[in-house]
Amino acid sequence: MNTFKTELFDVSFDEPTGQDRPSVTITHRKTEDYLVFFSLASVCIEVDDLLQWGKLDAQEAIKVIRKSASFFILNGD
Numbered sequence: 001m002n003t004f005k006t007e008l009f010d011v012s013f014d015e016p017t018g019q020d021r022p023s024v025t026i027t028h029r030k031t032e033d034y035l036v037f038f039s040l041a042s043v044c045i046e047v048d049d050l051l052q053w054g055k056l057d058a059q060e061a062i063k064v065i066r067k068s069a070s071f072f073i074l075n076g077d
Contacts, residue, residue: 002071006060006064007056008055008056009027009055009064010025010026010027011026011068012027013068016075022038022076023038024036024037024071024072026046039072040069043068047064047065
């Protein structure tokens with residue numbers, strides 16, 4: 001599992017094992033609320049919402065989407 005941090009969130013990339021699918025988890029660092037995504041499209045929708053709500057800045061949003069795209073493409077989205 002790879003992880004990186006934004007100002008408010010931890011973003012984890014979980015590679016598939018056995019029957020599991022690749023997933024990206026976005027966890028709020030203070031509340032520990034999290035969401036798990038199994039497709040790049042769903043990550044993009046959530047990141048866009050976080051950007052619109054002011055919870056991610058543009059550079060962090062780009063970084064999350066760029067790393068998620070690379071992860072899902074390499075792991076068979």
